[in-house]
Amino acid sequence: MKKLLPLCLAMSAVFATSAQAEELTGTLKKIKETGTIVIGHRDSSIPFSYLDASQKPVGYSMDLSAKIVDAVKKELKMPSLVVRYNLVTSQTRIPLVQNGTVDVECGSTTNNLERQKQVAFSVGIFEIGTRLLVKKTSGIKDFADLAGKNVVTTAGTTSERLIKKMNDEKKLNMNIISAKDHGESFLMLESGRAVAFMMDDALLAGEMAKAKAPNDWTIVGKPQSYEVYGCMLRKDDAQFKKLVDTALSNTYKSGEINTIYKRWFQSPVPPKGLNLNFPMSDELQELIAKPTDKSAEQM
Amino acid sequence: MHYNWDWGVFFHSTGIGSEIYLDWFVKGLGWTIALSLAGWVIALLLGTVLGVMRTLPGKVLPRIAAVYVEIFRNIPLLVQLFVWYFIVPDLLPEGLQTWFKQDLNPATSAFISVVLCLGLFTAARVCEQVRTGIQALPKGQTNAAYALGLRIPQIYKEVLLPQAFRIIIPPLTSEFLNIFKNSSVASLIGLMELLAQTKQTAEFTANLFEAFTLATIIYFVLNMGLMLFMRWVEKRVRVPGLIALGGK
Numbered sequence: 001m002k003k004l005l006p007l008c009l010a011m012s013a014v015f016a017t018s019a020q021a022e023e024l025t026g027t028l029k030k031i032k033e034t035g036t037i038v039i040g041h042r043d044s045s046i047p048f049s050y051l052d053a054s055q056k057p058v059g060y061s062m063d064l065s066a067k068i069v070d071a072v073k074k075e076l077k078m079p080s081l082v083v084r085y086n087l088v089t090s091q092t093r094i095p096l097v098q099n100g101t102v103d104v105e106c107g108s109t110t111n112n113l114e115r116q117k118q119v120a121f122s123v124g125i126f127e128i129g130t131r132l133l134v135k136k137t138s139g140i141k142d143f144a145d146l147a148g149k150n151v152v153t154t155a156g157t158t159s160e161r162l163i164k165k166m167n168d169e170k171k172l173n174m175n176i177i178s179a180k181d182h183g184e185s186f187l188m189l190e191s192g193r194a195v196a197f198m199m200d201d202a203l204l205a206g207e208m209a210k211a212k213a214p215n216d217w218t219i220v221g222k223p224q225s226y227e228v229y230g231c232m233l234r235k236d237d238a239q240f241k242k243l244v245d246t247a248l249s250n251t252y253k254s255g256e257i258n259t260i261y262k263r264w265f266q267s268p269v270p271p272k273g274l275n276l277n278f279p280m281s282d283e284l285q286e287l288i289a290k291p292t293d294k295s296a297e298q299m
Numbered sequence: 300m301h302y303n304w305d306w307g308v309f310f311h312s313t314g315i316g317s318e319i320y321l322d323w324f325v326k327g328l329g330w331t332i333a334l335s336l337a338g339w340v341i342a343l344l345l346g347t348v349l350g351v352m353r354t355l356p357g358k359v360l361p362r363i364a365a366v367y368v369e370i371f372r373n374i375p376l377l378v379q380l381f382v383w384y385f386i387v388p389d390l391l392p393e394g395l396q397t398w399f400k401q402d403l404n405p406a407t408s409a410f411i412s413v414v415l416c417l418g419l420f421t422a423a424r425v426c427e428q429v430r431t432g433i434q435a436l437p438k439g440q441t442n443a444a445y446a447l448g449l450r451i452p453q454i455y456k457e458v459l460l461p462q463a464f465r466i467i468i469p470p471l472t473s474e475f476l477n478i479f480k481n482s483s484v485a486s487l488i489g490l491m492e493l494l495a496q497t498k499q500t501a502e503f504t505a506n507l508f509e510a511f512t513l514a515t516i517i518y519f520v521l522n523m524g525l526m527l528f529m530r531w532v533e534k535r536v537r538v539p540g541l542i543a544l545g546g547k
Contacts, residue, residue, distance in 0.1 A: 091498060095507060099300045114505040117303045150405055155486075155495065156502030161314065168316045177405045177489045178499070188489075191385065193400045193408075235301050 024076075026237035027103050032076050039065050040088040040096060040105030040232070044183055046206030048126070048229070049107040052270040057085050060264040061106040064125050064248060065231065067256075068104060071247035090156050090181075094118050097232050104231050104244065108203065110158055111230040111295040120237065121230035122244045123291035127283040128200035129223025130159045133186075133208060135216055138195055142221045144172075152177040152185045152194035159198045162224045182207055200227065202265070202278060209274035226283055226296045245293065252288045308506045309513065320500045320510075327496030328517060334413050334482040334492060339475060341418025342425050349422060350429025351455055364426060371423035377484055379420055384412040384488045409490040413482065421478050428470050432463030465536060472529040476522045493517060 024032055031037050041057035042049040048061040073081045086102050093109060096102045097119050104122075111121040134140045143166065153159045155178040167174045177194055179185040186207040189197040197204065201219055208217045231248075233241055251257050258280075263269075265278040292299065309321040352364035371379070388399045388408075399408055436459060444454040464471075486495035497514040501507040 090502065091507070094505060095302075098302055114503065117305075118301075118505045150401065152489075155489065156499055160499070161503060164315045175405045177409075178491065178495070179489050180487045184487075184489075187385070191389070191400065192397075193405065 022239070025239050027234060027240040028072070028076065028243065030100070031072060031081070031103065032078070035078065035080075036082040036084055037069060037072055038084045038086050038101065038103045039069070040086050040093060040102035040107065041065075042089075042107040043087055044181060045108040045203065046210065047264040047269050047276060048202070048206075057087075058270060060260060061108065061125060061229070061231070063260045063263070064251065065104065065106040067251045068106070068231070068244050068247045071243055071250075075243055093232065097234060100234070103240075104233055106231040108200070108229055109232055110227045111293070112158070112227075113295060113297060115232075116295065118235070120233045120235045120241055121293050121295075122233060122241065123248050123293050124228035124230050124287045125248065126202065126229040127281065127287050127296070128202050128227050128229070129281070129283070130162060130198060130225050130227070131201045131204065131219050131223055132221040133189065133197040133199065133204040133217055133219055134195065136218050137216075140196055140220060143224065146174050146196055147172045148174065149196070150175045150177060150194040151196050151198060152179055152188040153198045154179055154182050154185045157199065158225060158227055159200070163198050166224070183210075186210070198224075202276075205265075205276045205278045209269075209276050210272065214274065228287065228292075228294070228296050228299075230293060245291070249291045252291055257288055302508065303506075304509070305504075305506050306509055308500075308504050308509050311504065313503065320504065323491075323496040323500055324493065324513060324517065327491060327493035328521070330410075330485070330490060330492035331479065331482050331521075334410065334417065334485055334490075335479040337410075337414040338417030338421060338482065339478050341414065342421035342474070342478065345418065345422035346425025347429050347460070349426035350433065351460070353426065353430040354433045354459075355451070368423045368426055371420050372427075376416070376420055376481055377487065380413065380416045380484050380488065383416045384409065387412075406490060409485065409488050412488065413485040413490060416484075417478055417481055420481070421474055424474050424477075425471065428467045428474070429460075429463060431470075432467040433459050435466055436462055465533075465538065468529065468533045468536075472526060472533075475529060476525055479522060479525065480518065 039057075039062075041059075041062060044050050045059070045061075047059050049057060049059040052058045069081070069083055073079055086096065088096055088102060088105055088107070093102075093105050093107070094115065097105055106125065108126075109115075111124065115121070132140065132143070132146075140146065151163060151174050153163055153176065160176075160178055163174070163176055166172065167176060177188055179188055182199065182203055185197050185199065188194045190211065197207070199207075201223070204219050208214050208219070211217055231244060233244060251260070261280055265276050265280070268275045309324070310319050312318070313320055313323065349364040349367055352360045353368075355361055388396055391399060403411075440458055440462070441454060444458045449457065482492060483494040485492045486498065489495070491499070493514060497510050501510040504510070
């Protein structure tokens with residue numbers, strides 16, 4: 001199945017031109033009728049989807065969503081399609097996609113089985129490992145060193161679930177703090193309330209880049225899980241999903257993804273002009289070579 | 300809207316130990332009640348003292364109480380919480396600071412911050428009600444008490460406060476309910492009270508509407524119960540004919 005998918009995608013690309021003959025349904029029909037596509041974005045998921053100094057949403061996932069918009073424009077022959085941006089939070093993103101406020105959400109949303117019951121996911125756009133951000137001088141090298149210590153993670157993330165589970169199973173006696181967002185988690189770490197911050201490694205690199213002294217911090221520990229980020233779409237909308245998947249897969253195939261990756265992970269990024277220095281992982285390279293809309297647990 | 304309803308979700312395992320999601324709601328409710336009651340004790344005691352200060356003769360004490368009320372009533376609750384949680388601990392002496400931030404269980408340090416925040420914020424509101432209650436009494440009450448030779452503390456303890464409190468039970472009930480609702484700000488500093496557990500359940504299960512519906516029902520039932528309790532208190536302490544406003 002893994003091998004079949006790229007083939008299907010390639011074929012769908014070939015037939016994409018004939019799709020116009022099909023009757024428009026679902027999201028594409030809505031976009032055609034309203035002349036507007038609504039993209040959901042985040043405000044502080046650096047460098048995936050966040051606001052720059054002029055309060056404009058930017059980031060790796062936003063560049064990819066621009067590819068989707070281009071494909072929609074081409075497909076519907078609407079070069080002057082209006083693109084509207086709608087801020088979402090981790091609590092609002094699923095209902096806003098479901099109720100039609102947002103047509104596609106590209107941020108740092110993990111594709112998992114629970115969410116698949118509510119929404120559909122595009123092919124994966126990123127793959128992360130869940131690791132720890134610690135002070136270089138703390139001496140913490142891996143999860144085992146956290147026994148009896150205060151550890152912070154962001155509420156509602158997979159990391160929260162994993163660390164609570166680990167605490168329960170391995171009797172590590174950690175005090176786990178669930179902060180409301182990544183910025184607050186990092187504040188807990190920086191102010192000394194916690195000795196480690198568990199989160200997706202790419203987001204940790206983003207928080208580190210924002211720190212007062214980025215060089216004081218380091219990312220350690222064996223990844224406790226791998227997770228695939230995807231763009232969220234409404235369920236049961238095969239036409240729009242095919243278009244989105246094709247647009248993303250084409251970006252991967254043409255190698256343009258490497259330019260986008262370099263721009264956000266290996267060059268200075270707004271707002272502070274810091275470089276995350278986060279080279280592409282083997283897992284992400286694999287995902288780009290073989291695009292799939294499966295969650296990590298299904299792979 | 301394409302939503303996949305599943306009301307059985309509360310009985311699903313959370314994947315952590317043998318807990319089910321409903322256990323999280325129960326734990327959260329426990330924190331909510333503990334936070335609110337502890338905050339209410341501070342609010343009622345401090346609010347009464349401040350309310351009395353506002354009605355005392357002289358200038359200094361009433362003014363101090365008035366300044367307190369303006370400060371705590373005019374700054375958003377959430378801002379106050381961040382001050383108590385993030386800024387005040389950093390102003391403590393080094394040793395105390397390390398103890399508060401690292402040695403204390405994070406839930407305990409968050410609990411202390413929230414209780415202080417809720418208590419001091421609500422005290423400003425209770426103060427105003429106590430003041431209004433006292434001022435609603437006829438001036439003759441105070442003057443008669445003076446004429447009987449009572450001292451100021453006695454006047455408040457024996458004459459003014461017992462009547463004032465009876466008058467202000469209805470608005471105090473509102474404040475009492477408000478503190479339970481306001482305690483949800485604790486979710487923003489990582490204390491796992493009812494709203495935080497609701498959000499966590501919503502995130503873990505992707506069954507957002509079920510989680511928030513249950514939380515709504517719990518808050519509603521809790522507040523209805525408190526309101527009926529306060530109404531019962533009001534009836535119990537009523538002194539017929541003594542206060543025109545309070546009696547029938």
